[in-house]
Amino acid sequence: MNTFLTRFGLLIALSIFLSACGGGGGGGGSFGGGNTPESPKNSTSASSVSTSSIKSSSSKSVSSSSSSSLVATSSSSESSSSSSLVNSTSSSVSSSASSQSSSALSSSLNSTLSSTSSSRSSSLSSSSKSSVSSSSSSANHFVVADITAAFDVATGTATQPKLTIKNLDVGDELRIYKETECEGADIARSISVSDKLQLQFGTPLELGHHHFSVAVKKSGQNNFVCTSVYPEYSVVPVTSQFVNVKDFGARGDGVTDDTAAINAALASAKTQAKHLYIPAGTYICNQATNVNNSDRLLTASIGGWNNAVIFGDGASSKLVTSLNTKSTLMYLYAYSKVTNFKIYNVSFVSNHAPAQTEYQYGLFLQGTGVQNMVGADVSDNQFIGFGGALQGQGLNGLNIAHNEFLAPRGHDESKFGTTPAVFVWLFDNANGLCNDVKVHHNFADGFSGDKNLANTVSKRAMDGFFLGNVYGLEVYRNKTQNFIEEHYIFLPPSTAPDTAATIYAHDNYLDASIIPGSQLDNGQPKKDNYGFRSDASHVRIENNDIINFTLGILVRTFDNLQLQAKDIVITKNRFSSGDDSGAYTVRSAIYVIGNTNFALDNVEISQNHIELKSAAPTKSYDALTIAYVKNTVVKENEILQLYSGVSAFSVIARNYMNVSSVEDFANTVQGSNLIPYKKNANDQINFH
Incomplete structure (x- = not known):
């Protein structure tokens, strides 16, 4: 612990130092600029940059269960529960569905809305839940059959999707919730008059990846039960409104270096006000452009690229670097305002040498001192092998959700030294600060490999998941495990120390296990770590499991x-x-x-x-x-x-x-x- 406290004491000085290293100017910022987290999901019109179609998605669940398409049939068997959801007991659902491969988006406009269903262990234990307050004492056996949406080729817009649920009893009441687990206001509700019920959502869906939950009140019961069935699906642009990286020469064959081709596609998409599509493939990116001694691989100025989406086909769309030098795989900066920018269903991967000599970053979002990035959304992505997977600053409203952060080689993913090896780091310095950030439903593993420390140089896991100075932060429903220092650190603000902005951490699951044989830099045993650490004011830490x-x-x-x-x-x-x-x-x-x-x-x-x-x-x-x-x-x-x-x-x-x-x-x-x-x-x- 003492070693960490000494290291932690350097963070304020480090942030001040980093502020002098870049960002805010015409040349772009270096790593001191940081990456900023997410803002709440904004309602983006499907026609704001383009019209939209619907595609299947291969997204991840916090519980690391496999996902499968619901275009066919997804069946779920919900176990009975007699405990109140307020007391953090939720149903366990096992779902299965026939898998469906992602189709080439350029093939047809006649798309259907497909979704994935995963088995999630929802812990609805916060006292501030919606009307879904307790579970039924009887078992519920119903099936989320499919989610479909019609597509109007003439107008290029998706109509309201419909969710079909089977195996109901007459009188069962259902409610559908968007982007939450049965919390807040429902978006659709009905009472079953047969064993099959079709609920139509109230509005067309905006571009992006979406998550829904279902609450059921059995006939004759008084309370709703929030199921663990959590349908997921993506709304993507129609063919005419996105740029495909393969049209610019990207091969995605795992051999050819695709850096230049993808950068050309990025620039073209921004110029044409279109979206960017990264089809399934392994795209090698090792041709760095040196800016302020920080090698940047894929980079773009996104100011004015409003309502745009960078999207892929999930874990099969891999952007890969094998550099063992200080670099950033994707660096996006905005020296003029950009709103509602989204990145989803992309896998960022570092296949570096056995131990890093410099820090490597996956995705860096660089705004400025006036928070030029507004409403950014980083969701349903995968980050593998980075000492700093996601960093940012100069952001106003950032949403980081449903991502998977993995470190197959533990602390070997990061440069050794006093700078923390954390997946998400948000800055507050002269280059900008972060307002109104949400970090939720992510899974983070600080040593996702074989857990054999003898195979590592560092002999320990990653330091932590989240570190930052944020003005208005909500951290909830994340699952974290295998970190050697802190899972979360909330730093005091620098730019506005008298802020009344709040930090609310709730309903997270932290496994603070220490892998046997963990060591400090000096070879001494490392036997302690932290769940949450806070040096800030106005902090509420509630209803977490540690x-x-x-x-x-x-x-x-x-x-x-x-x-x-x-x-x-x-x-x-x-x-x-x-x-x-x-x-x-x-x-x-x-x-x-x-x-x-x-x-x-x-x-x-x-x-x-x-x-x-x-x-x-x-x-x-x-x-x-x-x-x-x-x-x-x-x-x-x-x-x-x-x-x-x-x-x-x-x-x-x-x-x-x-x-x-x-x-x-x-x-x-x-x-x-x-x-x-x-x-x-x-x-x-x-x-x-």
Whole structure:
């Protein structure tokens, strides 16, 4: 941990340094400019840049299950559930469908809407859900049969799609939700009068990749059940309104270098205000253009390229680089405004040498200090083998969703040193900042290979998934695993330190397992990591699952004596500690500490469930630790001891230091060797 804290202390200085390295000017920014995350999906008219048709998609699910086309028939068998969705219990659905290969988009305008169905384990446990509040006590057996849409060749537009559901009982009520898992307002609803029901969506679909969920209330029941069936499909431009990279000489054969051809296609698509299509294939991209000592492979100025889409056929559309130098596979910049720009169904791959000598980035989105990129959307893509898969800055409204981030060689994907190896990094410096970002439904694995550290140079996994200074951030329903440092870091803002913008992290699943044999740079064992770390204000961390933790949630301004953080809520999270003392050094589920100049102000730690599993801990363990705080409430937390034979364990705060105005009540402690509370004599704490 100490090594990481030292490394983390360099981040602010590093961001300042990077701001001088590029971006904001005519020559373009270097990596300091960063990549910015997503904005909420904006409603893009299908005719804003082009008319649209519908194509099948091969997208990924957060649960890493295979997806298949619903143009044929997709059957799903939903298991019964008797728990409320508010209590994070959801149905498990197994779906199958006949697979369908992606057709060449240039062949026909007569397209159908096809979708993919995947088995997802939805955890609808947030208290702010829609009317889908609890599950039925009886089993539901229905089939999402297909999704179809008519296509008007004369006008080049798709009509409202229809979702067909079979095996219903008369009186079953259904609701359809778009881009959510049964949350918010539904877009279609009906009551079945037979065993088959067809729901028509209210409006034509905009260009892009879409996700829908189905909620069912069985006849005679009072509550809706949100299914795990999650239909997915893409709306893509018609042939006349996109540029195909193969029309510019790209081969996609895995041998020919296609860098120049794809760059020519990018430039042509922008000039013609068309979209860019990357058909299935393996496109080698190794011919770099050096700008400010940063090799950029595929690059384009996208200012004014509004409502445009770069799209492929999913994992089969591979952009591949094998460089072992500092480079960016795709660099997109906007020195004038661009709105509603989308990238989806593309695979970004780095097949570099065994260990990197410089950082390599997959996709870099570069706006400017006035946030010229508005409403960007990076969804349903795959990033494999990058030390920095997605970076950005100068973005206003960014959506990063349903992507897959993989590191087959762990930390070997990144340059060694003090700069974090994280998949998503968003910057705040002189080149621009990021507003209103959503990061959701992504899957990230910091060592997706064989888990044999002996086959690596670094002997450890990637550092983390997300790091950034963001003004308005929501992080939810992501699944992360196999990281050696932090899964998430929320940095304090630099440009506007007094911002009231909020950070909300909820309903994420973090497996904090440490691969046995993990090492630091000096060869010493690495036995601890973090789930969430935050140094920012106005942060709410709620309803997350953190398993095998060594330090679950860390709120720490101790390293920066100028930080005045406030308004921290940590509530309704579930923690389960690592249980192998040989691989883990368990510290705290929740550790909150201000600094000697400024105590953390207005902190709530409530309704968290903590399980201590370690069979042979080697040191005193604190489930909850707070220090240098004021106006703080610690209440209604539950701590369970799941081992025996070890004494001298405190539960609430081993070392309260300069603590004032703390209310501590209604916490539940179960375990024969747990010491409920410790405090310093001068601390102002009221125990109830």
